[in-house]
Amino acid sequence: MSVTVRVPAKVNVQLAVGAARPDGFHDLANVFLAVGLYDEITVTPSAGGPRITCSGPDAGQVPLDRTNLAARAARALAERYGRTADVHLHIAKDIPVAGGMAGGSADGAGALVACDALWGTGASREELLEICAELGSDVPFSLVGGAALGTGRGEKLTALEVGGTFHWVFAMAGRGLSTPAVFREFDRLNEGVRIPEPVASRDLLDALAKGDADALAAAVSNDLQPAALSLFPELADTLAAGRAAGALAGLVSGSGPTTAFLAKDASAAARIARALMASGTCRSARVASSPAPGATVV
Numbered sequence: 129m130s131v132t133v134r135v136p137a138k139v140n141v142q143l144a145v146g147a148a149r150p151d152g153f154h155d156l157a158n159v160f161l162a163v164g165l166y167d168e169i170t171v172t173p174s175a176g177g178p179r180i181t182c183s184g185p186d187a188g189q190v191p192l193d194r195t196n197l198a199a200r201a202a203r204a205l206a207e208r209y210g211r212t213a214d215v216h217l218h219i220a221k222d223i224p225v226a227g228g229m230a231g232g233s234a235d236g237a238g239a240l241v242a243c244d245a246l247w248g249t250g251a252s253r254e255e256l257l258e259i260c261a262e263l264g265s266d267v268p269f270s271l272v273g274g275a276a277l278g279t280g281r282g283e284k285l286t287a288l289e290v291g292g293t294f295h296w297v298f299a300m301a302g303r304g305l306s307t308p309a310v311f312r313e314f315d316r317l318n319e320g321v322r323i324p325e326p327v328a329s330r331d332l333l334d335a336l337a338k339g340d341a342d343a344l345a346a347a348v349s350n351d352l353q354p355a356a357l358s359l360f361p362e363l364a365d366t367l368a369a370g371r372a373a374g375a376l377a378g379l380v381s382g383s384g385p386t387t388a389f390l391a392k393d394a395s396a397a398a399r400i401a402r403a404l405m406a407s408g409t410c411r412s413a414r415v416a417s418s419p420a421p422g423a424t425v426v
């Protein structure tokens with residue numbers, strides 16, 4: 129018997145970052161939007177687990193040891209229910225690794241939902257969300273999907289209304305960026321600066337609720353973008369190429385280095401993806417639409 133769960137990637141349409149907290153994290157106003165690029169996690173009973181395998185174009189960059197977020201999720205749920213995590217977890221990975229699209233978080237949320245279904249723990253959604261928050265700031269959103277405002281370090285979620293489909297192009301970079309390194313660079317760039325409390329933009333939330341791509345394009349923002357560009361200056365060329373190809377907006381996705389481009393419709397997205405591929409400023413370009421559902425048993 130096995131269970132397979134499909135989990136989406138995310139883009140941050142707003143990432144407002146506050147000052148570093150005493151625990152090293154930053155308070156955020158993090159507007160998450162789930163996008164239709166998915167990892168699939170399949171769990172099968174297997175003695176001596178958790179054992180991890182991974183397939184897909186970026187599989188070589190995924191750690192297969194106990195640090196893998198899917199393995200950590202299985203152990204966390206097993207511990208809570210007084211059992212051993214005797215499972216094989218296979219990750220069919222389509223979300224770029226270390227790309228600012230929460231692929232590891234998706235695998236953590238997916239493994240949790242898959243093990244929960246396999247073991248029939250009867251855990252409540254609140255309990256699962258609590259375990260998600262222990263695994264990482266982005267993991268609760270991977271579970272719920274759709275669109276949500278994340279406050280605190282991004283783990284406290286309020287669901288948001290989305291009134292239509294948004295069409296995106298994602299440009300994958302030739303290497304990854306470390307999330308802690310990008311936050312450290314944010315601190316360095318803002319040394320001596322008084323950083324305001326992060327708040328969600330009213331215009332942005334309205335644009336999401338209306339499904340208005342032009343209004344969303346005018347309102348997107350990412351406070352980590354200067355830090356990501358400082359560590360990875362070539363991303364400026366990718367952003368310029370996507371905008372020149374007709375994107376309504378281009379921004380770094382979360383801590384990067386994936387860049388996200390909002391398109392007017394599906395055919396504009398396909399055109400922008402082709403132009404980005406031809407520009408030589410990225411490793412690959414993919415189209416995807418949002419919102420997408422959260423972790424779902426398939």
Ligand SMILES: C[C@@](CO)(OP(=O)(O)O)[C@H](O)COP(=O)(O)OP(=O)(O)OC[C@H]1O[C@@H](n2ccc(N)nc2=O)[C@H](O)[C@@H]1O
Nearest residue numbers: 152153154228229230264265266281307308311382383384
């Ligand atoms: C930046 C964001 C935006 O959604 O995602 P990515 O773009 O990396 O996917 C998130 O805040 C990343 O969330 P996640 O990848 O789950 O991070 P965590 O494991 O919780 O934390 C990793 C490290 O990032 C930094 N961190 C993370 C979240 C936060 N609110 N403040 C921080 O300073 C801390 O240095 C922390 O030790």
Ligand SMILES: Nc1ncnc2c1ncn2[C@@H]1O[C@H](COP(=O)(O)OP(=O)(O)O)[C@@H](O)[C@H]1O
Nearest residue numbers: 190196197225226227228229230231232233235
């Ligand atoms: N299941 C997983 N998939 C990908 N990366 C993982 C996983 N588990 C742990 N990691 C670690 O998390 C780091 C961040 O990866 P990822 O979640 O893909 O990017 P991001 O945090 O930028 O969205 C990776 O470099 C890797 O070391």
